Amino acid sequence: MHLAAIDYMANNGDSFLHRARPLTKVVISFLFLISLVISNHLYKAAVLLVVTIILIFLSKVNIRQILHLAAYPLVFSLIFAFIRMQQSWVLGVLVLMKALGAALNMLLLLATTPYTDLFGLLSFFLPSVIVDVFLFTYRSLFILLEKLENMVKNIRLRGGFHPSRLFFNLKNLAGAVGVMTIHAFDMSERLYRIYSLRGYEGKIPIDNEWQPPSLADGLLFLFALIVLTGVLIPWNI
Amino acid sequence: MSHIHLPDGVISPVWWVTAWIICLLLILFFARRLKKGGDIRRKIPFIGVVGALMLIFMSIPLGFIPVHLSLAVLCGILAGPELGFTAVFAVNTILSLMGHGGFTTIGLNALIMGGEAVLGSLIFKNLSRRLDALASSVIANIIALALSTALMVLVVSSAVGLTHALPIHDSEGAVENIRFLSLAGWGAVYLIIVLGIITESFITGLIVRFFSKVRPDLLNSAIKN
Numbered sequence: 001m002h003l004a005a006i007d008y009m010a011n012n013g014d015s016f017l018h019r020a021r022p023l024t025k026v027v028i029s030f031l032f033l034i035s036l037v038i039s040n041h042l043y044k045a046a047v048l049l050v051v052t053i054i055l056i057f058l059s060k061v062n063i064r065q066i067l068h069l070a071a072y073p074l075v076f077s078l079i080f081a082f083i084r085m086q087q088s089w090v091l092g093v094l095v096l097m098k099a100l101g102a103a104l105n106m107l108l109l110l111a112t113t114p115y116t117d118l119f120g121l122l123s124f125f126l127p128s129v130i131v132d133v134f135l136f137t138y139r140s141l142f143i144l145l146e147k148l149e150n151m152v153k154n155i156r157l158r159g160g161f162h163p164s165r166l167f168f169n170l171k172n173l174a175g176a177v178g179v180m181t182i183h184a185f186d187m188s189e190r191l192y193r194i195y196s197l198r199g200y201e202g203k204i205p206i207d208n209e210w211q212p213p214s215l216a217d218g219l220l221f222l223f224a225l226i227v228l229t230g231v232l233i234p235w236n237i
Numbered sequence: 238m239s240h241i242h243l244p245d246g247v248i249s250p251v252w253w254v255t256a257w258i259i260c261l262l263l264i265l266f267f268a269r270r271l272k273k274g275g276d277i278r279r280k281i282p283f284i285g286v287v288g289a290l291m292l293i294f295m296s297i298p299l300g301f302i303p304v305h306l307s308l309a310v311l312c313g314i315l316a317g318p319e320l321g322f323t324a325v326f327a328v329n330t331i332l333s334l335m336g337h338g339g340f341t342t343i344g345l346n347a348l349i350m351g352g353e354a355v356l357g358s359l360i361f362k363n364l365s366r367r368l369d370a371l372a373s374s375v376i377a378n379i380i381a382l383a384l385s386t387a388l389m390v391l392v393v394s395s396a397v398g399l400t401h402a403l404p405i406h407d408s409e410g411a412v413e414n415i416r417f418l419s420l421a422g423w424g425a426v427y428l429i430i431v432l433g434i435i436t437e438s439f440i441t442g443l444i445v446r447f448f449s450k451v452r453p454d455l456l457n458s459a460i461k462n
Binding site: 070099109110181184200 | 264269277281284294311326327336443451
């Protein structure tokens with residue numbers, strides 16, 4: 001899933017995007033996303049895609065891993081692109097560009113913003129219990145993924161996987177998933193006890209104090225606004 | 238199973254904006270009930286873990302079948318309809334941040350997959366009074382998946398006009414004389430969907446049977462809730 005790699009990039013990266021305020025980055029990402037969604041011309045989508053790629057290069061994140069993750073939505077969008085290509089090839093390519101651009105945009109946000117900051121911003125419009133659900137989900141995912149990797153290794157070592165025996169594999173897979181689910185529920189009980197001891201009452205305190213935007217934030221915001229305006233203007237090309 | 242990997246910009250804004258509004262209203266409603274229901278300190282880590290499990294189940298490949306598991310019904314059975322839906326919303330948001338499905342389609346995905354969890358949970362609860370856990374979970378899974386997949390196909394079809402993908406849509410009568418099994422267009426789609434539903438139901442049934450042997454308390458509390 002590359003989640004650990006993305007998390008590492010977000011917490012240890014050093015670029016102007018990593019230093020920018022999380023709120024600024026979220027706003028810019030949404031402006032870019034809106035621009036992509038509403039752009040109905042190939043050249044506009046291409047410009048947005050190029051701008052996103054340039055921002056990825058400037059943010060000094062691991063491009064190979066970002067592109068690997070962006071390949072999934074690109075593959076899934078192929079079917080819709082082929083359908084649209086029956087009407088016009090431009091529409092098909094537009095679908096691909098939108099899918100890739102939006103995925104890269106979201107991945108750039110996740111790779112330059114620590115998840116606590118990102119989920120913390122959700123508390124502006126979502127109840128604290130839902131924000132906590134996000135934080136617990138994300139945290140539990142790392143722990144359970146490690147458990148799954150060990151479990152799959154154990155199954156293979158003990159001869160529980162044969163490429164040609166589908167039902168045998170499914171039965172073992174179901175057993176592994178069952179064991180992991182029980183582990184997971186035990187983990188949730190452990191989390192409950194740990195957080196109760198720490199005085200958890202249904203709201204994890206996240207530092208969400210309002211900080212005045214810096215010059216870099218202002219420039220980034222202005223840049224995103226210019227891009228959105230550029231998409232809205234009908235150019236005679 | 239019915240997770241839509243639709244990218245941003247494909248679905249009409251009417252669909253995704255409406256879905257986002259309904260989804261947010263439901264989430265606000267469930268959050269309020271969660272707060273009022275008590276024992277919030279236990280429930281929130283539990284939903285988090287259920288969400289993480291769903292994300293992991295989705296990453297398990299199914300070999301030659303080109304779909305992935307979600308086990309949303311299983312999560313609905315174990316966590317209950319409200320907590321299951323909340324977990325589904327968190328899962329879809331995290332997935333969209335990683336580029337799996339568009340951000341604009343979070344609402345649609347959450348409603349379809351969350352509906353699967355809610356429906357599966359309710360059917361299982363009712364059936365388990367008369368049938369054993371294995372049969373109840375398989376039947377609940379098949380019904381919930383069939384309905385949610387039909388909804389997903391409806392959304393995709395109305396949004397992108399899937400009829401254009403059919404080999405016969407603009408050549409009426411061209412394939413009238415075919416007398417053998419044709420696995421093209423909708424035939425192939427139906428086959429993949431049915432295989433996906435059967436596989437997910439089979440695995441859910443096996444997991445529930447495993448629970449009934451190892452931790453029957455998990456199923457008993459799910460039936461009571």
